Amino acid sequence: MEIEFFDILSKNGPVSWSPNTVKTRLCLNYLAIPHKTTYLSYPDIAKNHKSLGIPPNPKGLEFTCPAIAVKQSSKVFALQESLAIAKFLDETNSSNSDRKIFPNPGALSLALLVQRVVDRILNSPVAKIAIPKVVDILDPSGREYFIRTRTEWFGMPIDDWAGDLEIAWKNLARDVDIFSKMLVEAANGPEGGPFFMGSVPSYADFVFVGYIVWLKEANEADGESNG
Template sequence: MAQAHIIFYDIISSLDPPAWSPNTWRVRYALNIKGIPYETVWVEYPDIEDVCKEIGAAPTSTIAPHYTLPVIQDKSTGVVISDGPLIVEYLDKQYPDTTQLFPPGTIALQAGFTSAHGSAISPINHLSLRRTNAILNPRSQEYIRRTREQAAGKKIEEITPVGEARAVGWEKYRGGLGKVDSWYQKSEGPFVMGESITFADITVVSWLVFLKIIFGEDSQEWKDIAGWHNGRWERLVNTFAKYQY
């Protein structure tokens, strides 16, 4: 493998260890699965745009320039890349002797899978918002509260459903995961593509680990998820545990 010197920009939390974001988990898992050495630079939410501009990272939305993490900076090539899937595609091509997470001919297929997965689990976005904000440091908490409330026109406490609405939301999320489970059932192995881990599996696991982290391993929320669909999600998370850090 070509000598790598990757700087990985991730969003910090108040937890120890600080990793939590499902979007950045996808790149952290990829780097660890590939065995590519890297160092993490932890960034607070309100600093993301300035950090990205300083290192030359492109915005991930060009309608109104919007900067997000993950970003990597490959010191061995001078390349700076934004956006999880693009980062992993780059790592596959630049370091071909590592595990290929986008096997030849699968980029379009996996893009379709990850899009469908995102739609299937979308009810979790509002259900998790309040807990997500609670694990951040004060500066990032203020930023998320201000930007999300401005976009939604209501308080975070009003965005996150409670009571019966919460129960309905969780049932919709379980149904969405049930759809994903049905896709896995068609596989001839534990992963989407049989016996081989791909970016599709990393995406699924990243969202599950995110929920396990923000709600807590001993929470009823995680216990429920772990028991759904014959325990598939807990098994998948446990399989990836060796690639977390």
């Protein structure tokens, strides 16, 4: 089985920076699955996915990254969306059978809970910090596409939508506390460890790390650091 992983192009070189593609990158690396990576500029994503026969997403953007193309014999199977990819990789992986992205029956529910909390609490301050700076790590055509589409979505220029970044940082410091408490409880549990499930990493960790990487990559685009 050959896997091609489609990530979003960055002018900084071969690096995953989007919170969603980071999840897939972590899944592939954790399971030690051999693969190659193809980086797509934003305007090229839809064309690429259509050529692979990937069905459009039922909600939101029709075609997004991450996506993977799986070649078995002469057949190619492709899909998009990070959670769907994670489930597929976990079910079909034969490279490292001792590792699982969803190591027990409760792992999927925990991952969905962490994703929901991230979406409702953490996403807003992180997005307001990261999105204005994402333009600085994109290739020229990706940058133009990103600025144009986000301006249309927000109904205003990106910087105006983001507002006061100092307030966003303060909100982030406040909102990240819930994740700190979850991780402290996991560390003090019967199977204590640094992950949401204690000593075993799972998809819930990849969800959280995806946002940390997004914030880090975007914040370092212009040389800034807030610790």
